[in-house]
Amino acid sequence: MNTQNDQKLRELLRRAITPVADLELKRDLWPQMLRKLDERAIQVPWLDWALVALLAVLFFLFPKTILGVLYHL
């Protein structure tokens, strides 16, 4: 009985929600892809931001280290 009911429900589902009519891609997505690649390329990784924050804290607590860092640049 349950299997029969399940089958009926499957049929109803098929009739209530129809398959996608048109699966064809209407435009080339490569330009969008290139934009995404460019955007991600210029994003600064979180580790870099963490290092900048660490240096800022270091300079604030020990201002003399600025001279040492500048000497090594």
Add this chain to the structure above:
Amino acid sequence: MELLERFAQGELEAFETLFRQFQGQVYGWILRIVRDTGAAEDLTVETFWRIYRARARFNPAGNFGAWTRRIATNVALDHLKSVRREVELPDEVSQGVPPDPAVRRELRDGIASAFRQLPARFQMVATLALIEEEPYEDIAGALGISISAVKLRVFRAVRLLRKKLKRLGIEP
């Protein structure tokens, strides 16, 4: 050097060739799952972004199409999980095929609404298997699970759908 090898080494031209070759297939597969053309385009680009990032892990002797489809399936699944928290999924893409008039409108709306409330992984498998009538083998390949696992998910999706319909006072 072969195209896939050049892609795995990060050559942008090789990636572009593969993108142009596979974008239509990836879009079609994602559209079957998310049923929204705008979202399917964005998710196609997201899929290829993930593919490009993971290029070093791709084995050039492997099947690029199958690998691509698996990534696209994960991207579409992530999308289903995120949109269900915000809004109901649109169903704009089946407008060309009118729903069966023999099915009462309230019953049809009830089924569609209950279907959208299914957990994303059940909704996705049931959409592909029952609505789009994709072969179980293809669904299993795209999800990286066995055919029996697909059948089990479809079975559970139908049972869950029945429960949700009962709660809505609909006895199909």
